[in-house]
Amino acid sequence: MLKKEEKKDAVRKHSVKIKDYETIAVVRLDGAPDRLFQSLRNKLRGRAVVITGRKNILTRTLSSDKRTEQLGNFLDGTCALVLSNENPFELYREFSSNSIKLAAKPNQKAPEDISIEAGETSLPPGQAVTELKSAGIDVKIDKGKVVISKAKVLVHKDEKIPLNVAKALHTLNIFPFVAELKPNAVFNDGIIFNAELLQMNSEGMAADISKAFAAAVSISFKAQIINMYTVKKFVEDAYNNAMALGVGAKIYDSKVIDVLVANAYAAAASINGIAKS
Numbered sequence: 001m002l003k004k005e006e007k008k009d010a011v012r013k014h015s016v017k018i019k020d021y022e023t024i025a026v027v028r029l030d031g032a033p034d035r036l037f038q039s040l041r042n043k044l045r046g047r048a049v050v051i052t053g054r055k056n057i058l059t060r061t062l063s064s065d066k067r068t069e070q071l072g073n074f075l076d077g078t079c080a081l082v083l084s085n086e087n088p089f090e091l092y093r094e095f096s097s098n099s100i101k102l103a104a105k106p107n108q109k110a111p112e113d114i115s116i117e118a119g120e121t122s123l124p125p126g127q128a129v130t131e132l133k134s135a136g137i138d139v140k141i142d143k144g145k146v147v148i149s150k151a152k153v154l155v156h157k158d159e160k161i162p163l164n165v166a167k168a169l170h171t172l173n174i175f176p177f178v179a180e181l182k183p184n185a186v187f188n189d190g191i192i193f194n195a196e197l198l199q200m201n202s203e204g205m206a207a208d209i210s211k212a213f214a215a216a217v218s219i220s221f222k223a224q225i226i227n228m229y230t231v232k233k234f235v236e237d238a239y240n241n242a243m244a245l246g247v248g249a250k251i252y253d254s255k256v257i258d259v260l261v262a263n264a265y266a267a268a269a270s271i272n273g274i275a276k277s
Contacts (some may be wrong), residue, residue: 135168
């Protein structure tokens, strides 16, 4: 337990540190294995600084800078602050790519349907056969290897995993759970990005922007709003309408006369063809 002065000293040190970084992330640590956190720390070494501590210390640290004061609202449970100068989306991808698979524990709810496929395993006969049969898995021995006779869904999504099934999955090296550390929110350039925004990838964002741009241009055109994106279309339409009017009214303008002559030539050729027939 830190003493009062030690807490104040920690806040002072952290408050100075966050002012040197453009991107500050709040990362929830609850339920994440320590080895995952250490792995992420090693991965970001030299590119980011990680600050851990009690919630009140982290809250005071964020409140010490007007830029990050609102970020304290995302401190939920046991958290850490990650300070970096990287783009918030790039930083989020670093977190997303750093995950580990975990074995199933009895009474955990299955995140998805947990199934096994038929085929040969690398297990030798013995205790493994007993464990698999106990979990309701059809197995046989073939050429000294344990073979699963047929595919089967052992646990359906959201169902609790029984003890015997959890043991069997561990024996088969099936790890149905994924542990990952992801930011609750990231601050950068005066903007707080929540988890939903951070999950957007560059391809999806580009497609959304392109779609929104096309819709905006279409609305501008229909509303007769002239700007740098619609002016070319307006000029083209005006020119085409003027040409159509000139041709229809047989106005001998320098731009129209070529079309009138071409139309007259085509009409004459058509009449000449009919006369010869």
